[in-house]
Amino acid sequence: MSSSTVSVSVPTPTQHSFQRKVDEIKVSKSDINFVVMDYLVNEGYPRAAENFAKEANIKLPFEEESIQTRVEIRGAIHAGDIDTAINKINDLNPQILDTDPALHFALLRVQLIELIRNCTSSSTGDITPVLNFASSQLAPRAATNPEFLKDLELAMTLLIFLPSDTLAPELEELIKPTLRREVASKVSEAILTSMGTRGEARMRQLVRLRQWAERKARLAEKDLPPSLPIGLQSEDATNGNSEDIMVQ
């Protein structure tokens, strides 16, 4: 048979023995597909999950109707519409917030921050709604828990500093969208746990395992290359780990 082999061998200067070990590991596609699907369903990407089920010819895991609700709740939290989110959560299962005061408080605090943001950016600058909300909703809860109180106080200081371009880091954190994202994913986890499924997507654990394993291996002074890039181009330098960009 004639062969027109396409050579893809890139000259690799003295490959580290660990790299060889990595290459020898066989990964099953169905495992990868499982992890991906698990993430899509768990974290609420219904259209991607549906398409993936078709294209990879795998079964869409039997999914409670909650996936759509979870997506809506997430969207509401992301958009800062906490009232809607709380109503939807309670429609789904009122126990979720009742049994998790920390989560409920976190949600209300996001709502407070949104109120502060609104009033400090509005022309009138009327802070009455903020004060009313804080004293009626958050203060009673904060009284029971010093952690809550600290969080509440910090959030309230925003009233003084906003609007501003230079905020202290801990205040900056509060108005970053990441806070809403974090709260949203905690809510999602709580909903899943309340339904008896695994709260967290495997993918998250996998990513952590990867970080943990490298840290441990380096601490144990295993023979590893100085850096172990995974080769994702969008990986940014903030990743803390020694993973940098590797062009394929």
Next chain:
Amino acid sequence: MSRRTSYAQVASGTGANSHTNSVSARLGGFHHSSNSGAHSHTIPDPRLSFRTYDDPQHNAMSSSLGRGGPLPSYMSGSGYFKDYSVHDDPVSSFFVPSYLRGSKHAEKLQEVHRARMAAQQQYRSTHSSNADSLSTSSSSANLFRMPSSHRGLTHEVVERAPALTEEPIAPWPTRWNETDKFHQMEVEENGRLCKYSGSQKSHDEAASIRSDYSMPRQCGIYYYEVTVISKGKDGMIGVGFSGPKVSLTRIPGWEPDSYAYHGDDGQCFSNTTSGKSYGPKFGTLDVIGCGINFRTNTAFFTKNGHYLDVAFRDLKPNVNYYPTVGMKKQGEMLRANFGQEPFAFDIDKMVQNEKATIQAEINRFKDVASIETDLIHGLIGQYLAHDGYVESARAFAEEVDAESKALANESSPTINYTGTEDDVHAINRQKIRAAILEGDIDKALKHTNLHYANVLRDNENIYFKLRCRKFIEMIRKCSELRSQCHGASDRTPPSKRSTTTAVHTSNSTAKRNSTATEEYDFEMELDEQLGVHNGAPWETPAKGENGQDGGAEGKENQTDEADDTEAQVRDMTDRMIQYGQELRAEFANDQRREVQKALEDTFALIAYEDARESTLAPLLDTAGRVPVAEELNSAILVSLGKSSSAVLERLVQQTEALVNELTEQGGPGAFVNVRKDFLQ
């Protein structure tokens, strides 16, 4: 279970069935029922009776190995070769101690064991067919010889072949070592029982014995128990562990690299003759357990199921410790349990706790949530695009984008889904993959030849696998058609199918094309290739029940269809057998063992009228399409000059390799099974 010989006879040209009994009797040691529930061991060896306990644990193990269908229980059988015991105990059993079930190390050892079994089987089969000189029938005899469980495995193994070339996998102790003992020690009961048979010795001297293998550090925690059958006169018994070179003329604990818990005074000894008070004394019928935690380098003992606290710390990280017992007085007798039986102490729980500790530690590596999320989104986006899941990639990018917009998060990088030229390939690859996953191998071959002609030329093994898979799909088709003929007895189409067909319900223009096998009709609109390719399960379930060309029309003509179906079955069967002969002819000269083996396995399916109900059913499972599809996809990617694996896959590879590093010296990696704990 309906077994027919006719097809086998047609294909092999011999009366295969007549050999069945003799062959299976000859290989009785390997012939286990595939179904663990009703296992029948054919070795009438009373010493092996404890195996009935072994089986469930092996099944528990094997199901953890993969989700690709039922896996074998045969490894619970015979033939764990050991260098020294070949003569006196050729069928010592393989077992997995309860607390190690599901661990990575146990999986590795099991793979080694399986490879040995296969090698042994191979050896026997070559030799037996030589001896028999059954001119043409070696392949047909093989049809019946191998238990199906074995077959179910082959595909799984292909997908995840163990890297056996590397350093050998350390086995765990299985018995006392008759060549590593003081001479006045006697060993009985398959190496489980040892007793002191000498005369009274001087004050310092004793008789000790070590196990066959050292306690593998890769287990993380290793634990064994001994029962004192008789403590003799004053119960001068030591239970513990020692290095390989420690003198066996003294009781363990008194020598350097030697550690033990003594029954006469309840003290524990390490490296010296002066002990420290530790636990209660022990004597006849007490069960003493001894364990090492290699992560913390500590050792502990248990008595009658109760934990007695840490006995030794700072064990040396570079010494191989062997379970060791020593005795001094006549009549003293100990029976060891290296995991063949349930333990008195709940060691499983201790290992579980250790795992939970590690798991918690891993979880503390939680990055800032948003960075973690961005990383994951990057991984998933890249994976979907890389592997040609075009629509999924697009939908995912859109959903993530919508999410970022809701957050108004400028810092979050959007996954730019690059369209353009890569898309063309991605769509092609997706089509080819979809065809295989639907069981339409011809369509996949056609597309591949059309777009990536060199791939099949350059990757002969993939070509071979596709050809084999096509045969399997033909058999599937035959089985289905045949069961339709036989009325409503078996109308349920294989459940996996519903997802396959769902993809194509939109495409109602299924065409018939009965000549599809021979030549590729490039003219034809590619997407209409859902017609009758042999073995292509293109029908919706409704159609599947009453023949081809479903819909309302089909239902009206149900009786005609029945006749027609019967004709179809004959036609299909003829073509299937013809194809099988072609396949065999094509690869007859291939000397590679795995090729011949795969052919044997595949042809064995012909033996059954309805293979779906046979023990070979796992081969027919649609899950078997996945590895073929993925292998072809990777080959196409490589031919396009791209990395054959996506970043996510590389991340998993790296993770496993790192965990392996952390396992070698008994580090925390021993308590992590990447696949089982994180990918399932």
